[in-house]
Amino acid sequence: MLFRYLLALTVILGTLTLAACGGGGGGGGGLGSNITAPDTDGDGVADENDNCVDDSNEDQADADVDGVGDACDALPATYAFEDDSGASTVSYTGQSARQVLVSDLVSAMLGLERNAATVPSDVVTDLNFYISLDPDIRDASYPPNFALSGGESIIVNDDDAPSETIVPGAISSGKDIISKFAGNDKEDHILGGEFFGWTGFSTPADLLNEYLRILAEETADTTDSIAIAGGTANIGTPTVTEEGLDLRQLIQKFTLGALTFSQGTADYMSIDYGSDANLTLAEGKSYTEGAHDFDEAFGYFGAARNYTEQGDAVIKDPAYQDSVVSDGAIDLRSEFNFANSTNCAKRDLGTAENSNPTDYTTEVFNAFVLGREILQNAANGATESSPGSLSAEASAALNAQIVIAAQTWEKCIAATVVHYINDTLGDMDNFVNEDFSDLDNFLTLAKHWAEMKGFALGLQFSPYSPFRTGAVNGTDVGANVNDLKEVLSLMGEAPVLADGTQNGSLFGGALSASEAKDAYRADLLAARDILERAYAFDSENVANW
Template sequence: MTMKKTLLASAILTAMLTACGGGSSSDSTPTPSNSAPTDIALSNASVDENATAATIGQLSATDADAGDTFTFSSSDARVAIDGTTLSLAEGVKLNFEDTASIDVEVSVADSAGNSFSKTLTISVNDLLDTYAFPSRFGDGSSVSYGGQTTRHVLIAELNHYIGNQLQNDVETGVLTTKDAVIAKLTSFYAMTAEEYDLVADDFAVQFLDGTRQTVLRDLSSSHKDLSGKIAGNDATGQHKDWNGSDFAGWGATGSTTPENLVYTLFDMLGDNAQAYLDGGIRQDINGNAITSIYLTEDGRDLKQLIQKFLLMSVAYSQGADDYLDYDLDGKGLNSDNVSNKDDKGYTALEHTYDEGFGYFGAARDYLDYSDDELAQKGGRDDWQGMHDTNGDGVIDLNSEYNFGQSTNAAKRDRGATVATDMTAAAMNAFLQGRQIITDADGALTTEQMDALKAQVTIALENWEMAIVATVVHYINDTNADLAKLAAADEDFSYSDLAKHWSEMKGFALGLQFNPKAPLTDAQFEQLHSLIGDMPVMSGDIAAYQADLMTARQLLADAYEIASDNAANW
């Protein structure tokens, strides 16, 4: 019995020691509990309006557990979180005039899965975002660029006529000779002051319905045409002799002029019309009948080629090499900023700068549009390239419509693999430059002039980059069309090839008009040697495709284009 009691006591003692953590060589420490985060902070709680996908600030969490790790998230589609960085989501920008702040719920989870949520208020910084500047000489606006809008409209009307009315006029006997066709085309391009006065009240705006300006006179009371402003014809201050031996890119350098090229293209259209009048049947590379009067048998789309070349040789040339240049005293950015010019409520410098902006073609509230809306590929239904901002029921072509390169900048921004924002960069620079002129309230100091030149440089660099990106885009399209042609692909479209090649060529011809372009003269001539004056559609198509890829790389190197963008634009 004594032995049994001893064994029992020993067993009880062992059990007690084990329960108390004794009697074992291992030290079992209780796992401490993990506390949930108790707060979320944001290093910066504001964002500039109209800044797409802008970084807002860095997120951090308060937690009692030292060294814990955190994962931040938000279900708000307006924002994106990468690690601890809070940004606006891709394609998202905010407008102060729509909302001064937004509330965003952000959640944080620690390593144990404990979470905390908090609503963060992000204020929207009100910036200069509309091209509107008061007159210093009285009530009203100092902004005026009716002549530039008029020329944009003339280019649009010529393009509209070639694409929608010319063929009908030939087929129905309105135009019965090649000379009559050329005369009709010329009526959009060149007119004397006397001719302008005769037609301005009856020259209807037809390229767009529902416009405030219904005839040419509504756009400009005085004589305006395209011929007077094409490179070479308004030669004062231009950096090359375009009507001499300097124009390049079509045939041998110096073999033609910008204006003569326009008339050459008109002549080609006249030949196509005459072929129809003579009962001829023109054929494409595959032997199919060409039914569009503006398509040539050698792969050119004259409607596109004429429009794009005029946008470059008139609008871009005037903007880059005249109004926004500063190589001559009393001209461009060196214009007077003291006197009330002709008592019109603006200075010569204000007006000159506005004219440069007018050739860019942007609506005055350009930054309120998304890239999708500018490209007419999505967004709000009533913002598709234009918007009735003042609510008067019509579109004011001077302020509510986006012309030319302003829309191409958005198309390339939305198509970029590596994000670009040429639209905002160009417009913000135009706005900041104009504000410098307004704030000077007289002659600019050296510091103000340097700041103005810096903004103009940014605006022109992004304007030109939009052009270059568009050339790259059409190089890629043309290359894809040629691949289908070479493979006898049933999806090959002759009209697509002609369109894409002609847009590529028309825009590429304009890269010589900016005196400060990064492309050298030798590179420009090499570019056009590779592109040629028409697409190669037979024989060694592959060699021509290789030339196009070389041309693309030349542009990518000169303009420092990301390789993914060059390949995918």
């Protein structure tokens, strides 16, 4: 009897429980009632826990970690941020000025001529006008060189009228190149205390000075010639040596690494963004010190503020569109794509028809924008004496975006190195036995090799590099700094020419020109393989870049 009584009681209690919970269908009558928390947007998340009450977002995604979901708090589509009063908080004029300085340095090199009467030391002095002359002395006599290819009007500040040419000092005064070179600004920007990739030079500045010295001597040498099919040809171009060094390309591409990439990653992306100092407003400014540092990293990357809206075909030109503020002029502070930013678009276009096309432009830009949005949120309530707040969760999200931005920027450089490895191999295929097919074959080889080597030297300057961390996209790739040293060693310090020589000797101790060229081709392919593994590149993309 006791068993039957307990069994009956269990059934009754179970029935009452179902009724109270609304179970068993029917109309919800009986002892219970249907009590359901409000869910306005019907996404299955109760309003009291929903970070977007009126917008369905089952995943509750909140990329900028501000407590408001992405569905009702969309991230900016452009690199544009304002404070509560509507004032822009974005500023990186010093970086734009240095981008123009590098461009003007290139123009100066392209304007050189070979002349036996040239005094090499004068050439070095003239080029150092752009690199290392005290800006307080230089700016007063700086010639307006920078211009757009179509002659469009340029704006560089809020006060001057648009002009067809500008000087970098009009964007930001007191800027030079050499003081921000890796190692010159801070010793620890030569990562691990070791600069490598070119024998006999312990700092990037020393190597730059060597390139300038060689270039200056070439301008006074009118006799340089090379063997081409059917005869010889005078090189003529003052920036290229008989050994096949294109000094203009080496200087420009190496500078992009030792200046812009180093400053962007080893400096401005590597600060303590959560410190009180970096969460307070800069004196007399609308932005915090940390947000400004992040802007400066973006300025060294060189993208327009509406970068991805332009599309890869426009970005690669380098492009300029009067599209941030339509005022009939191109604002170099916001509407122009400099340097490394254009390489991302070029590499994306190079994979567009492949099985796994890249989208580096979107990846790097979105990371910059999201990181900056997190810092903008952290500036709420900040004054010059009282800091804003960066939570642990927001800090982690910011750091994740910094890694994405730095590594994707580096992928664009590394993929460009791969591109020039492929071009160099193609140039070697155009040799005619032990001669160059023509002068252009030689000059093109020199150009492509110098771009390959110059960009590759720059891969050593980021602390976020897979050669430093062993990982890319959060995945272990097993790379280390010795692998990068191997890449640079395999490339050597000059191309292998049509006669199989490198810097005057048959490459690698070979017994014939054919053997030497085959060995160097194998070395370049080995270097390419290392880059493919280190950056987890798709093999089809690598073969076709």
